[in-house]
Amino acid sequence: MPEGHTLHRLARLHRRRYAGRPVAVSSPQGRFAAEASTVDGQVLRSAEAHGKHLFHDYGPHGIVHVHLGLYGTFGEAALPPAEPVGQVRMRMVGSTHWTDLRGPNRCELLGPEQVDVIRSRLGPDPLRRDAKPEAAFERISRSRTSLAALLMDQSVLAGVGNVYRAEILFRHGIAPDLPGRRLDPLQWKEIWADLVALMRIGARSGRIDTVDHADLPEVTGRAPREDRHGGEVYVYRRTGQPCLRCGTAVLHRELAGRNLYWCPVCQPS
Missing domain, CATH: 1.10.8.50 (Helicase, Ruva Protein; domain 3)
Structure with a gap:
């Protein structure tokens, strides 16, 4: 299972590649299709990690919560995007890059209150500035x-x-x-x-x-x-x-x- 540094590295990468601009979000696999349609084309405000959890904040449209679990992975490349291979739970396409998420333990669209509940159950994260x-x-x-x-x-x-x-x-x-x-x-x-x-x-x-x-x-x-x-x-x-x-x-x-x-x-x- 990826440790916390991996999620912080991903959050940093996703902020650099996608934040501040509209992002096309889809679910080639279909399991995240309804949620993806809600944030598709919206501006990604931020990406942050807490422990082994990753949060993509689309403002009033919701927050995508990802927990990679044992088998989850993100794969990324420069545009244009390739045809989906395997079970792609979520695809993000930005202005310069695209990324595919496969095999996560959790990939869900949540509201701020639900995210607060998840974070309230987590201890301090050594990589967060607000850690106590x-x-x-x-x-x-x-x-x-x-x-x-x-x-x-x-x-x-x-x-x-x-x-x-x-x-x-x-x-x-x-x-x-x-x-x-x-x-x-x-x-x-x-x-x-x-x-x-x-x-x-x-x-x-x-x-x-x-x-x-x-x-x-x-x-x-x-x-x-x-x-x-x-x-x-x-x-x-x-x-x-x-x-x-x-x-x-x-x-x-x-x-x-x-x-x-x-x-x-x-x-x-």
């Missing part, structure tokens, strides 16, 4: 739940997914099973600042890189990571491989149906 990290820590500091689970709870912290969760815990030497209420306030401030910095890099580059300069392949001489997700990481999807800092085999287990990775030496219980 203290709200997340208030939830974390009262919970017996493991920090690894809390970081993935979108009502606690919006936008952090499996990769950032594993990497941020490693970078701060925190065991995944640490109860939230045992996290020190200073540790939380450092974690939040690190998430902001790492996710901003991800939003710019389109990939997740969490490895410090001293641990990069070109510095250490190790082989670059080969993974379809790209990016240099410490523990994510490196089960059994040596930790880049201490050489201990990276461990793996499932937590709440998601894969969890950590180094037992660098992240002692």
Whole structure:
């Protein structure tokens, strides 16, 4: 599932390509046809993200809410648009580019009140300027739940997914099973600042890189990571491989149906 930096990157791209001008909106697949006809030809006022949610604001005509889920993708190219291929839920055609949305978990036209309900259920987003990290820590500091689970709870912290969760815990030497209420306030401030910095890099580059300069392949001489997700990481999807800092085999287990990775030496219980 795409993490929050991907949605912010898309929002930035859609603002640049489509905002401030009329946009032709259609649903070649047909499942979004009625809603698409409502905003078709209207001016896209803005595009913004909150966590893993994307919102296209067409003013009085409504707000298109997209949640990509596990399989959703946007594909974009310069005009002219190609013939639709596959199940295109929503097509947007602007003055210079077009984009197709396929396979989202949600693609719906909402009113402002409905959008407010969605956002009220989300925790602070490290990539939003209006984020209040203290709200997340208030939830974390009262919970017996493991920090690894809390970081993935979108009502606690919006936008952090499996990769950032594993990497941020490693970078701060925190065991995944640490109860939230045992996290020190200073540790939380450092974690939040690190998430902001790492996710901003991800939003710019389109990939997740969490490895410090001293641990990069070109510095250490190790082989670059080969993974379809790209990016240099410490523990994510490196089960059994040596930790880049201490050489201990990276461990793996499932937590709440998601894969969890950590180094037992660098992240002692």
